[in-house]
Amino acid sequence: MSVPYITKVKNIHLGAIAIDSDALLYALWKVDHAIKVTAVRLGVNTSCAAADTHYNTFYVKNGTVVISTIANGPVAGGTSFVLGTMSACVVTTAAGANLVAAGDTLSFKVTKTGNGLALAGACLQIEYLEYQA
Numbered sequence: 001m002s003v004p005y006i007t008k009v010k011n012i013h014l015g016a017i018a019i020d021s022d023a024l025l026y027a028l029w030k031v032d033h034a035i036k037v038t039a040v041r042l043g044v045n046t047s048c049a050a051a052d053t054h055y056n057t058f059y060v061k062n063g064t065v066v067i068s069t070i071a072n073g074p075v076a077g078g079t080s081f082v083l084g085t086m087s088a089c090v091v092t093t094a095a096g097a098n099l100v101a102a103g104d105t106l107s108f109k110v111t112k113t114g115n116g117l118a119l120a121g122a123c124l125q126i127e128y129l130e131y132q133a
Contacts (some may be wrong), residue, residue, distance in 0.1 A: 005036075005129040005130060005131050005132065006129070006130045006132065007038075007127070007128075007129055007130075008127070008128055008129075008130050009125060009126070009127045009128075010029065010125070010126045010128070011123060011124070011125050012028050012029070012108075012123070012124045012125075012126070013121075013122075013123050014026060014108065014122040014123065014124055015121065015122060016118070016119070016120050016121070016122070017056070017110060017118060017119040017122050018118055019054075019115055019116055019117060019118040020112065020115050020116055021056075021110050021112065021116055022110060022111050022112040022116060024108075024109070024110040025107055025108070025109050025110075026107060026108040026109075027105055027106075027107055028060070028105070028106040028107055028108055028124070028126075029105070029106060030103065030104070030105045031100050031101070031102060031103065031104050031105070031106065032102060033102050033130050033131055033132065034099070034100065034101055034102050034130075034131040035099075035100045035128040035129060035130050035131065036098055036099055036100075036128060036129045036131070037060070037067050037068065037091055037098040037099075037100065037126060037127070037128045038091070038098070038127050038128055038129060039088065039089075039091060039125075039126075039127040040060050040067070040068035040070075040088075040089040040091055040124070040125070040126050040127070041086035041087060041088055041089060041124070041125040041127075042058060042070055042081070042086065042087050042089060042122065042123070042124055042125075043081075043084070043085060043086040043087070043121075043122070043123045043124075043125065044081045044083065044119045044120060044121055044122050044123075045083065045084070045120045045121025045122075046081075046083055046119065046120040046121065047080070047081060047082050047083045048072055048080065048081040048117055048118075048119055049072075049080045050072050050073050050074070050075045050078030050079060050080045051072065051073045051074070051075065051078070051117060052073060052074045052075050053073075053113075053114045054073070054112075054113065054114035054115045054116055054117055055071060055072045055073025055074065055078060055112070055113050055114070055116065055117055056071065056072055056073075056110055056111065056112050056113075056116045056117055056119075057069060057070075057071040057110075057111045057112075057113070058070050058071070058089070058108065058109070058110055059108070059109040059110075059111075060089070060106060060107070060108055060124070060126065061106065061107050061108075061109055062097075062100050062104050062105075062106055062107075063104070065097050066092055066097065067091065067092055067097055067098050067100075067106070068089040068090060068091045068092060068098075069089060069090050069092070070087060070088075070089040070090065072117060073113060073117075081119065086123075086125055100128075106126075108124060
């Protein structure tokens with residue numbers, strides 16, 4: 001028997017992420033029903049090229065479990081953010097990391113390398129399947 005589900009997208013406006021921000025931990029939302037995260041995207045209101053010395057790594061987490069990541073460095077593997085464009089994050093599916101139980105709270109964590117980089121108008125988009133009982 002398959003479990004019925006609904007595909008949904010949640011947009012969360014984070015605002016500015018200041019340079020030298022490595023202690024940011026945003027509470028995103030408390031999940032009402034069990035979900036499976038299928039995609040995560042990060043958009044910004046300013047272009048920001050990937051860099052080797054100063055960059056950020058962004059995580060969507062469920063407690064200590066990392067659901068997705070994206071980094072704007074180092075240049076060889078980092079993402080250059082483009083004004084008005086959503087950049088795809090890597091979703092972790094190993095060991096069911098993208099499965100979230102009802103009542104869990106997702107968070108957004110920023111860490112920096114060097115001084116980090118500033119981003120304006122950050123918006124996070126989470127696509128997911130919501131399971132219905």
